Amino acid sequence: MIDDLILKLKKEIITELNLETMTPDEIDAEAPLFGEGLGLDSIDALELVVLLEEHYGIKIRDRKEGSKVFQSIKTMAEYIVDHQKK
Amino acid sequence: MKFKLIYPKWKKLRGQTEFHLPPHGPVVFAATLPREVEIDFVDENLETVDFNDPADLIGISMMLTSQVKRGWEIADQYRKRGIPVICGGIATMLHAEETSLHADAIFLGEAEGRMEQVLDDFRKKRLRKVYDYRTDFPPIASVGTARRDILKRQLYNYKGIQMVDLFHASRGCRFHCYPCCMSFVGGTEFRPRPIEKVVEELTAIDNNRLYIVDNSLSQDRAWEKQLFREMIPLKKKWCCHPIEDHDEVLDLAAQAGAWFVYQAVFDTSDFIRNRIKRYHDFGIGVEGTILLGLDRHTEDDIRRLIDFLLEIELDLAEFTVLTPFPYTPAYADLHGEGRILSYDWNDYTCDKVVFQPKQMSPERLQELYDEAWKIFYREKPQPYRMVELFKRVIDMEMADGSFRRRQRARANTKFGRGEI
Numbered sequence: 001m002i003d004d005l006i007l008k009l010k011k012e013i014i015t016e017l018n019l020e021t022m023t024p025d026e027i028d029a030e031a032p033l034f035g036e037g038l039g040l041d042s043i044d045a046l047e048l049v050v051l052l053e054e055h056y057g058i059k060i061r062d063r064k065e066g067s068k069v070f071q072s073i074k075t076m077a078e079y080i081v082d083h084q085k086k
Numbered sequence: 087m088k089f090k091l092i093y094p095k096w097k098k099l100r101g102q103t104e105f106h107l108p109p110h111g112p113v114v115f116a117a118t119l120p121r122e123v124e125i126d127f128v129d130e131n132l133e134t135v136d137f138n139d140p141a142d143l144i145g146i147s148m149m150l151t152s153q154v155k156r157g158w159e160i161a162d163q164y165r166k167r168g169i170p171v172i173c174g175g176i177a178t179m180l181h182a183e184e185t186s187l188h189a190d191a192i193f194l195g196e197a198e199g200r201m202e203q204v205l206d207d208f209r210k211k212r213l214r215k216v217y218d219y220r221t222d223f224p225p226i227a228s229v230g231t232a233r234r235d236i237l238k239r240q241l242y243n244y245k246g247i248q249m250v251d252l253f254h255a256s257r258g259c260r261f262h263c264y265p266c267c268m269s270f271v272g273g274t275e276f277r278p279r280p281i282e283k284v285v286e287e288l289t290a291i292d293n294n295r296l297y298i299v300d301n302s303l304s305q306d307r308a309w310e311k312q313l314f315r316e317m318i319p320l321k322k323k324w325c326c327h328p329i330e331d332h333d334e335v336l337d338l339a340a341q342a343g344a345w346f347v348y349q350a351v352f353d354t355s356d357f358i359r360n361r362i363k364r365y366h367d368f369g370i371g372v373e374g375t376i377l378l379g380l381d382r383h384t385e386d387d388i389r390r391l392i393d394f395l396l397e398i399e400l401d402l403a404e405f406t407v408l409t410p411f412p413y414t415p416a417y418a419d420l421h422g423e424g425r426i427l428s429y430d431w432n433d434y435t436c437d438k439v440v441f442q443p444k445q446m447s448p449e450r451l452q453e454l455y456d457e458a459w460k461i462f463y464r465e466k467p468q469p470y471r472m473v474e475l476f477k478r479v480i481d482m483e484m485a486d487g488s489f490r491r492r493q494r495a496r497a498n499t500k501f502g503r504g505e506i
Contacts, residue, residue, distance in 0.1 A: 016491070018495075019494070041245065041497070042469065042473060043247065046473060046476065050480060050484065063470060
């Protein structure tokens with residue numbers, strides 16, 4: 001199930017962050033989102049916060065929580081699963 | 087006729103994150119030129135002036151005292167090439183005599199309805215040395231929609247995010263603030279633009295985020311309420327100078343898209359504490375403009391003030407040192423008392439001590455100024471606070487469906503510069 005969610009997140013990130021040149025297969029779910037990995041920046045981080053709010057109704061409250069959630073697409077998926085259970 | 091309009095560069099505030107907003111004076115001025123004039127606008131903060139590019143007439147638009155020396159250099163260069171130069175803008179008014187030494191003509195005052203005559207004089211080679219309309223304001227209804235089409239908009243874009251567009255709904259200011267020259271520049275009578283003109287211009291701006299640059303919106307309650315009511319359906323989000331502390335006014339401002347205000351903070355009084363709280367109560371952010379170096383400021387006062395800023399949870403703080411700009415009450419006092427240490431206008435950047443403070447040495451005030459930035463941003467650094475403030479506007483836009491994502495294609499550009 002988490003694999004389905006990871007694929008869905010990859011597609012959403014490609015669309016919402018306009019990463020049109022990438023395909024879901026090219027994105028490593030465990031690679032860091034920022035810097036060396038996917039190469040996202042601080043404004044992308046803000047857009048990911050918006051994506052979680054819009055698509056999953058999840059609010060990221062602070063920077064600490066954000067840096068835990070946005071390590072990789074996998075950590076995002078795990079956070080969504082965990083959060084939606086509650 | 088090719089009119090090259092130049093906005094000279096200046097040294098930005100040390101300590102502040104780099105940003106560049108599209109200038110307001112030049113686009114408002116451009117609207118006063120006949121349509122057949124071809125305008126080539128150059129913002130020297132972001133572009134290089136090409137002195138070999140042909141032009142019939144050079145306009146130099148200067149807002150800040152720290153722009154004038156560079157403006158004079160540019161004027162001198164063009165005049166050496168035989169191209170006439172006219173200077174205008176707020177800083178030209180503040181430094182009229184010195185500027186006229188470097189220009190064929192200087193224009194003092196507001197340009198609406200006057201440029202046809204000036205251009206006619208130019209064509210007939212009889213430009214006057216001074217066009218002085220300082221006390222002769224044109225009808226406020228003659229202020230048209232600013233010519234934002236002369237701007238290279240991609241220059242005012244940070245990683246795909248378009249900077250706010252500047253806009254004004256009124257001129258003149260009935261307040262006489264100590265460090266401010268606006269009563270000299272725009273007069274002491276508050277002159278609101280007709281609301282229909284304001285709405286017409288706001289509608290024409292292709293940007294949902296604005297900076298309303300009026301000196302203070304807190305000048306006339308009935309006008310302020312009417313302005314905000316008319317703005318509600320436009321769904322713009324904006325920052326501005328102070329809004330009146332009044333329940334209905336603040337509520338309407340919030341509904342009209344007030345994002346954050348620039349509020350002067352000069353002491354640790356309950357008045358200031360309450361003022362900031364009231365904005366926050368209505369969901370409006372606050373960037374404090376903190377002025378250090380007033381005669382009553384001791385070292386302890388300045389330290390207490392910085393702690394106070396953190397206590398009242400200012401969203402952002404911009405620290406400035408009192409700077410005695412010409413035609414301000416501060417200049418009258420400090421110049422009169424022989425306490426001005428530098429008349430080098432390049433030093434008038436608001437982050438340098440150019441006068442003898444009353445309670446300490448200039449060096450000590452300079453140290454305290456530098457410390458202020460560090461202490462305020464120690465726990466929560468400036469970029470993080472800016473992201474928080476940016477998130478606030480995104481939340482507002484998401485709530486009313488006006489949110490637009492950034493231009494991803496520009497994600498690797500910064501103010502017109504290529505790959506970061």
